[in-house]
Amino acid sequence: xxxxxxxxxxxxxPVAVTFSSFAEVEGDILAHLTEFVLPDLxxxxxxxxxxVGVGVSVLGVSLAWLTAMCEFPGRRVFDWxxxxxxxxxxxxxAFVAIGLLDFTGPLQTWLRxxxxxxxxxxxxxxxxxxxxxxxxxxxxxxxxxxxxxxTQGAIALEAAQSLGLSRTRGFFRVALPMARPWIxxxxxxxxxxxxxxxGTMAIFNYDTFTTAIYKAWYSLFSLxxxxxxxxxxxxFVLVAVVFEQRSRARMRYxxxxxGAASRRIRLSPLLATLAFAYAGIVLAIAFVIPVTxxxxxxxxxxxxxxxxxxxxxxxxxxxxxxxxxxxxxxIALLLAYAGRxxxxxxxxxxxxxxxxGYAFPGAVLAVGLFIPVAWLDNQIIEAGHAWFGFxxxxxxxxxxxxxxxxxxxxxLAVGFGPVxxxxxxxxxxxxxxxRNLGTGTAGLLARVHLPMLRASLLTAAxxxxxxxxxxxxxxxxxxxxxxxxxxxxxxxxxxxxxxxRAALPSLAIVIAGIIPVILLTWRGTRAHG
Amino acid sequence: MKSTLTxxxxxxxxxLASLPALAEEVVVYSAxxxxxxxxxxxxxxxxxxxxxxxxxxxEGPLMARLKAEGKNTPADVLLTVDAGxxxxxxxxxxxxxxxxxxxxxxxxxxxxxxxNEWFGLSVRARTMVYNTGKVKPGELSTYEDLANPKWxxxxxxxxxxxxxxxxxxxxxxxxxxxxxxxxxxxxxxxxLATSPFPDDTKAMEAVxxxxxxxxxxxxxxxxxxxxxxxxxxxxxxxxxQNLKNKAAGVHVNVSGxxxxxxxxxxxxxxxxxxxxxxEKAQNQFADVNLEYPVNPKxxxxxxxxxxxxxxxxxxxxxxAGSLQxxxxxxxxxxxxx
Numbered sequence: 001x002x003x004x005x006x007x008x009x010x011x012x013x014p015v016a017v018t019f020s021s022f023a024e025v026e027g028d029i030l031a032h033l034t035e036f037v038l039p040d041l042x043x044x045x046x047x048x049x050x051x052v053g054v055g056v057s058v059l060g061v062s063l064a065w066l067t068a069m070c071e072f073p074g075r076r077v078f079d080w081x082x083x084x085x086x087x088x089x090x091x092x093x094a095f096v097a098i099g100l101l102d103f104t105g106p107l108q109t110w111l112r113x114x115x116x117x118x119x120x121x122x123x124x125x126x127x128x129x130x131x132x133x134x135x136x137x138x139x140x141x142x143x144x145x146x147x148x149x150x151t152q153g154a155i156a157l158e159a160a161q162s163l164g165l166s167r168t169r170g171f172f173r174v175a176l177p178m179a180r181p182w183i184x185x186x187x188x189x190x191x192x193x194x195x196x197x198x199g200t201m202a203i204f205n206y207d208t209f210t211t212a213i214y215k216a217w218y219s220l221f222s223l224x225x226x227x228x229x230x231x232x233x234x235x236f237v238l239v240a241v242v243f244e245q246r247s248r249a250r251m252r253y254x255x256x257x258x259g260a261a262s263r264r265i266r267l268s269p270l271l272a273t274l275a276f277a278y279a280g281i282v283l284a285i286a287f288v289i290p291v292t293x294x295x296x297x298x299x300x301x302x303x304x305x306x307x308x309x310x311x312x313x314x315x316x317x318x319x320x321x322x323x324x325x326x327x328x329x330x331i332a333l334l335l336a337y338a339g340r341x342x343x344x345x346x347x348x349x350x351x352x353x354x355x356x357g358y359a360f361p362g363a364v365l366a367v368g369l370f371i372p373v374a375w376l377d378n379q380i381i382e383a384g385h386a387w388f389g390f391x392x393x394x395x396x397x398x399x400x401x402x403x404x405x406x407x408x409x410x411x412l413a414v415g416f417g418p419v420x421x422x423x424x425x426x427x428x429x430x431x432x433x434x435r436n437l438g439t440g441t442a443g444l445l446a447r448v449h450l451p452m453l454r455a456s457l458l459t460a461a462x463x464x465x466x467x468x469x470x471x472x473x474x475x476x477x478x479x480x481x482x483x484x485x486x487x488x489x490x491x492x493x494x495x496x497x498x499x500x501r502a503a504l505p506s507l508a509i510v511i512a513g514i515i516p517v518i519l520l521t522w523r524g525t526r527a528h529g
Numbered sequence: 530m531k532s533t534l535t536x537x538x539x540x541x542x543x544x545l546a547s548l549p550a551l552a553e554e555v556v557v558y559s560a561x562x563x564x565x566x567x568x569x570x571x572x573x574x575x576x577x578x579x580x581x582x583x584x585x586x587x588e589g590p591l592m593a594r595l596k597a598e599g600k601n602t603p604a605d606v607l608l609t610v611d612a613g614x615x616x617x618x619x620x621x622x623x624x625x626x627x628x629x630x631x632x633x634x635x636x637x638x639x640x641x642x643x644x645n646e647w648f649g650l651s652v653r654a655r656t657m658v659y660n661t662g663k664v665k666p667g668e669l670s671t672y673e674d675l676a677n678p679k680w681x682x683x684x685x686x687x688x689x690x691x692x693x694x695x696x697x698x699x700x701x702x703x704x705x706x707x708x709x710x711x712x713x714x715x716x717x718x719x720x721l722a723t724s725p726f727p728d729d730t731k732a733m734e735a736v737x738x739x740x741x742x743x744x745x746x747x748x749x750x751x752x753x754x755x756x757x758x759x760x761x762x763x764x765x766x767x768x769x770q771n772l773k774n775k776a777a778g779v780h781v782n783v784s785g786x787x788x789x790x791x792x793x794x795x796x797x798x799x800x801x802x803x804x805x806x807x808e809k810a811q812n813q814f815a816d817v818n819l820e821y822p823v824n825p826k827x828x829x830x831x832x833x834x835x836x837x838x839x840x841x842x843x844x845x846x847x848x849a850g851s852l853q854x855x856x857x858x859x860x861x862x863x864x865x866x
Contacts, residue, residue, distance in 0.1 A: 036861040036862055102731075103723065104740065122723075202690070202727055204727070205690070205724060214589075218587070221853070221854060366590060367597075370594060371593075374597035377598075377601060381601050393602060394603055476590065477590050481583075492562045493564075495562060
């Protein structure tokens with residue numbers, strides 16, 4: 001309980017700093033935003049949440065079902081390849097999509113020149129944003145749902161069939177409801193990330209809560225109005241989380257044993273072709289085409305831009321992501337365990353609070369964290385100055401500790417979702433059986449739980465690793481002098497609209513992010529046979 | 530109890546904090562990109578032996594950071610783009626006034642703070658770019674004229690969220706007041722061929738592809754685009770040249786710098802800014818991004834000079850800052866996204 005309290009407190013500090021903004025209300029700015037900006041953006045945000053929620057669920061669940069439960073040509077490759085879009089920042093997908101599909105893009109240009117065809121639907125539209133975000137974020141659902149289907153789907157489905165349900169009805173009545181906590185965990189991640197997204201929305205010029213926060217801060221020069229909007233956003237997320245948790249609170253899950261790959265459904269040639277085409281098209285537009293475009297741009301600038309500093313950027317990125325992911329997974333595991341030891345609504349609230357950081361727009365979170373750290377620094381420096389004649393300006397800020405803590409606050413949700421779902425699946429019976437055999441708590445964890453949780457832990461680690469690689473605002477704000485990363489490099493180039501030159505570091509991020517994704521699948525495959 | 534804790538923490542912290550500050554160094558917080566400033570800082574170090582340490586971020590977070598750090602900030606210089614941001618930094622008490630003959634001489638009066646808290650270092654001109662196949666230069670005249678119904682369906686704009694168009698609208702407010710300026714912005718919005726673009730380059734590409742005929746951009750984006758695709762049917766037009774009012778001349782903005790209020794090395798900071806405004810550094814500062822030098826003794830890069838001479842708007846760029854919030858609200862009201 002104390003541990004959970006500490007972790008929640010860590011997250012609550014920036015939230016509290018943000019909420020404290022209500023101390024200085026800037027009435028005229030809020031009144032302006034309420035009258036001219038909010039109506040639009042509330043509608044936009046609701047549409048976006050709805051659209052992306054549907055989009056990632058449909059894509060993620062259907063693809064997870066196909067690769068986990070069905071046999072068709074290319075399945076083994078799609079199995080891991082469909083995760084790859086995870087390594088691609090959403091704003092990169094967005095920029096490539098607009099670059100290719102807008103009026104000035106090659107497709108429309110060709111249609112105009114060759115067929116004199118105009119009036120294609122605009123990519124820079126609500127539908128376009130939803131499409132791009134769904135393609136960028138479906139792997140959260142896919143990854144988590146695939147593990148769920150792979151470990152229990154086949155048996156559940158067989159049980160359902162033995163009770164006389166058809167395959168289709170078995171899927172909808174048994175397998176899908178059983179996988180629901182995992183699908184929901186993945187969908188929550190995707191939605192929280194969508195809410196916090198700034199880059200993609202800026203490229204589409206699509207106004208959401210987050211873009212209004214930045215507008216209040218950067219354009220109207222009111223950090224307090226920005227923070228007030230941010231706190232409304234956080235309340236919004238809390239309500240959504242509570243709603244989601246309530247709706248599955250009464251469901252209990254028991255494990256049905258390990259899934260067996262040998263029992264995959266063999267698809268008929270026609271269905272197999274359709275499955276192949278479907279997975280292939282998703283993979284192509286979510287990953288292959290954007291990465292090809294990045295590679296083409298990179299080719300143009302690689303000679304002039306690639307210098308030996310890039311090894312430093314890449315090393316910093318990998319190092320920070322590695323340590324950060326390890327921290328996230330460790331704390332997520334402990335937090336999930338705290339919930340298992342002391343279940344109750346108080347604990348559930350602490351867990352919810354501790355994972356809120358993910359929905360916070362990065363730059364606002366960075367400031368919310370920086371203010372107390374700088375305050376603490378100032379206290380120490382003054383004490384040090386008074387007693388020891390210390391002359392310095394930085395103690396904690398500008399160290400990796402602050403940076404890593406910030407990553408923890410931001411990405412704990414990413415680790416917690418899969419770990420907690422995984423832990424829920426280990427029934428009490430397992431614990432009791434192990435204890436009856438004389439296993440202590442430590443032994444239970446090491447010999448029973450950890451092996452069973454391996455897939456979940458790897459999922460959590462890979463998600464956190466890739467997310468930290470892509471993260472920008474916190475890295476910019478809290479990095480020590482000289483600790484530039486690949487993401488910082490992307491920021492430098494994109495902030496001046498130099499997309500070709502941003503392609504090189506983006507591609508490096510993708511490549512570095514693929515490693516854990518592949519590792520993950522490889523280990524996962526071995527674990528599930 | 531609290532003081533024991535603080536004492537303990539400071540002992541630990543002092544043990545951790547190494548103190549290698551031997552050679553003189555200047556610390557810069559920069560919202561101007563790494564690739565545009567690092568070469569200059571390297572040159573400064575070669576010339577003077579002074580180390581320049583810097584960190585880059587967006588201006589909002591940088592200012593929030595300066596504020597939170599208070600008098601224990603490591604930063605000596607704040608370097609940023611747009612007068613609006615510089616004005617805001619000075620408004621929040623993050624900068625200090627400096628007395629410098631050199632800067633007074635090198636930086637024209639309308640491109641620096643009247644209270645000497647910040648100084649422009651490069652000039653960014655926001656002008657019109659049109660499709661040479663579809664528009665005759667004679668049809669173009671002023672920013673205001675783009676609100677005329679004759680441009681219906683022929684105008685492309687960058688989003689109002691970027692500070693560049695906010696400053697332009699702020700400049701209009703100084704001459705025409707809010708109501709008339711709002712009418713003008715409504716006119717722009719009514720003339721749009723398509724929804725606003727995320728950056729200047731995309732807007733120019735739309736003009737080149739024939740989606741619209743004219744747009745508003747900073748000239749260096751034009752330079753960069755033409756470097757890559759020199760055959761695009763695009764050209765620059767300098768608006769507002771024949772007006773006699775306050776809105777006369779091309780709208781210009783600056784990137785610039787100031788010394789932070791709590792700088793540990795204010796003298797070093799001032800020297801660095803003075804050096805950046807010098808003839809020696811000005812060329813590189815502006816040329817690396819195809820901007821205009823702020824120092825009148827320095828001529829722009831050849832490529833930039835080829836776009837022709839123009840009359841600048843002489844309203845102090847500070848006004849763009851102080852009127853920015855008004856401009857943003859006005860653009861919201863006018864439905865300019």
